[in-house]
Amino acid sequence: MSDPDINSITTLEELDFDLVGTLVTPNDAGWDAARTVWNLAADQRPVAVVFAEDAADISAVVRFATETDVRVTAQSTGHLAMAVGDLSDTILIRTSNLDTIALDERARTVRVGAGATWGLVSAMLAPAGLVALAGSSPDVGVVGYTLGGGCSWLSRSRGLASSAVTAVEMVLASGDTVRATANEHPDLFWAVRGGGGSFGIVTALEFSVFPLTDIYAGMLLFPVDRAREVLDEYAAWTDRLDNRATTCARILRFRPLPEVPELLRGQSFVGVDGAIDAPDSEAEALLKPLRAMVASIDTFSRIPAASLAEIHMDPTFPVPAIGDGISITTLDTAVVDALLDSAAGDPAGALLVVDIHHLGGALGVADPAGGALTHLAGNFVVYSAGVVPSAEAATVVAGAVASVREALRPWAAAWTYSNFRETTAEPDEMWDAATLEQLRAIKFALDPNNTIRGAHPLETEPASPGATA
Numbered sequence: 375m376s377d378p379d380i381n382s383i384t385t386l387e388e389l390d391f392d393l394v395g396t397l398v399t400p401n402d403a404g405w406d407a408a409r410t411v412w413n414l415a416a417d418q419r420p421v422a423v424v425f426a427e428d429a430a431d432i433s434a435v436v437r438f439a440t441e442t443d444v445r446v447t448a449q450s451t452g453h454l455a456m457a458v459g460d461l462s463d464t465i466l467i468r469t470s471n472l473d474t475i476a477l478d479e480r481a482r483t484v485r486v487g488a489g490a491t492w493g494l495v496s497a498m499l500a501p502a503g504l505v506a507l508a509g510s511s512p513d514v515g516v517v518g519y520t521l522g523g524g525c526s527w528l529s530r531s532r533g534l535a536s537s538a539v540t541a542v543e544m545v546l547a548s549g550d551t552v553r554a555t556a557n558e559h560p561d562l563f564w565a566v567r568g569g570g571g572s573f574g575i576v577t578a579l580e581f582s583v584f585p586l587t588d589i590y591a592g593m594l595l596f597p598v599d600r601a602r603e604v605l606d607e608y609a610a611w612t613d614r615l616d617n618r619a620t621t622c623a624r625i626l627r628f629r630p631l632p633e634v635p636e637l638l639r640g641q642s643f644v645g646v647d648g649a650i651d652a653p654d655s656e657a658e659a660l661l662k663p664l665r666a667m668v669a670s671i672d673t674f675s676r677i678p679a680a681s682l683a684e685i686h687m688d689p690t691f692p693v694p695a696i697g698d699g700i701s702i703t704t705l706d707t708a709v710v711d712a713l714l715d716s717a718a719g720d721p722a723g724a725l726l727v728v729d730i731h732h733l734g735g736a737l738g739v740a741d742p743a744g745g746a747l748t749h750l751a752g753n754f755v756v757y758s759a760g761v762v763p764s765a766e767a768a769t770v771v772a773g774a775v776a777s778v779r780e781a782l783r784p785w786a787a788a789w790t791y792s793n794f795r796e797t798t799a800e801p802d803e804m805w806d807a808a809t810l811e812q813l814r815a816i817k818f819a820l821d822p823n824n825t826i827r828g829a830h831p832l833e834t835e836p837a838s839p840g841a842t843a
């Protein structure tokens with residue numbers, strides 16, 4: 375498509391004329407469906423929604439936005455939609471139709487469109503005996519996850535997904551399309567790998583993949599009244615843990631709903647899940663201290679690498695949820711006390727999950743080849759969330775989520791991993807001062823009018839309606 379004549383574009387209808395994809399406005403019958411994303415609690419009300427079909431569509435929207443002084447943001451799935459805030463001055467580009475995936479088996483790289491999800495990528499890689507540094511949920515979008523850093527079940531040995539990126543194709547605020555690599559637009563290439571979605575609208579991403587056909591992985595679940603014992607043991611265990619093990623301790627409260635497996639329905643557990651990229655005998659030796667506590671359910675075994683997307687039991691369908699996270703430096707007795715008082719204590723039982731993701735290993739060491747996020751601060755990131763089918767539930771869950779963050783604040787790491795911040799957060803809570811300064815300089819040079827907005831802006835912006843902390 376040739377560049378639109380932006381001087382003649384004054385209305386959304388004229389923009390529509392230039393698109394291969396679909397533009398939906400509040401006057402259209404499909405408006406509610408268009409603005410509804412994975413997190414059903416996000417009541418998004420943008421100026422319009424564009425389902426882009428190609429990079430030229432995105433370019434047309436960005437040029438239109440610049441000309442008419444509105445802003446643009448992109449979502450593939452909307453898993454982070456609760457962080458985005460007020461969209462009344464913003465056109466939302468949905469990239470879900472840009473879901474092509476091409477594997478270069480010889481180079482061990484994959485090129486994905488901005489709408490690809492991890493489930494699709496993992497399924498394509500499995501027959502070739504390859505894996506990507508995918509997140510725990512098959513439903514999460516590759517681009518949003520990777521722009522924020524990306525923690526996989528291989529993170530403690532292989533580092534952040536953003537460090538595996540080899541090229542980013544994107545539309546800048548000028549409307550121009552660029553390809554950023556270590557050699558072309560190196561500043562931009564640095565910024566997007568961990569700096570979020572503020573620098574342009576990504577149309578495609580290329581990244582390295584790794585040979586792995588199977589892995590020792592699963593979960594151990596114990597009755598929730600053993601939370602103190604299990605979390606204390608987990609703290610001691612992770613203190614000396616081999617980097618080949620990437621795990622998460624959790625408190626889970628399953629609702630008595632038909633979609634929950636019968637074995638778990640209506641019950642509460644404390645547990646540990648994760649993956650150990652080691653031969654069976656070594657993985658079993660590593661797990662011994664946790665298995666010595668004798669779990670009620672133990673699914674750890676050798677599984678196909680593609681099944682890593684199942685062990686965390688993330689919902690694979692849209693849900694209304696409120697969640698938020700905080701990175702912390704330690705999981706010592708005082709932290710476990712504070713956590714249990716706020717989370718396991720949770721009198722209303724509002725929290726479906728409290729996850730304590732173990733960091734460190736390759737995640738804790740600055741990767742010189744990485745981007746804006748070379749590593750994660752802290753030794754754990756605690757993420758809690760609940761389902762909010764009603765406004766009343768939203769108030770209760772938001773309160774419980776905020777109270778977990780508040781209880782852990784004395785042990786907060788220097789900054790928190792942005793992908794687990796699902797409410798409006800100050801930028802200096804997610805990047806260190808030097809990184810933030812560099813990110814802001816790159817952003818200002820590329821987008822002085824702040825046309826492109828990410829979920830987590832680099833400058834302080836008004837709080838989102840869903841903000842809890």
Ligand SMILES: Cc1cc2nc3c(=O)[nH]c(=O)nc-3n(C[C@H](O)[C@H](O)[C@H](O)COP(=O)(O)OP(=O)(O)OC[C@H]3O[C@@H](n4cnc5c(N)ncnc54)[C@H](O)[C@@H]3O)c2cc1C
Pocket residue numbers: 448449450451452453454455458469488508509510511513514515516517518519520521522523524525526570571572574575576577688689793794827828829830
């Ligand atoms: C159930 C669940 C499981 C999760 N598991 C993990 C996990 O294992 N590891 C982990 O690290 N994180 C995990 N997360 C967090 C997840 O990485 C973030 O929510 C991530 O932002 C989701 O990306 P998305 O594209 O699916 O979401 P979206 O909401 O669609 O996008 C998130 C943000 O990314 C940016 N963005 C998306 N597409 C583009 C684009 N084309 N151009 C420019 N910017 C763009 C925008 O700023 C957007 O607001 C999980 C979240 C949930 C809800």
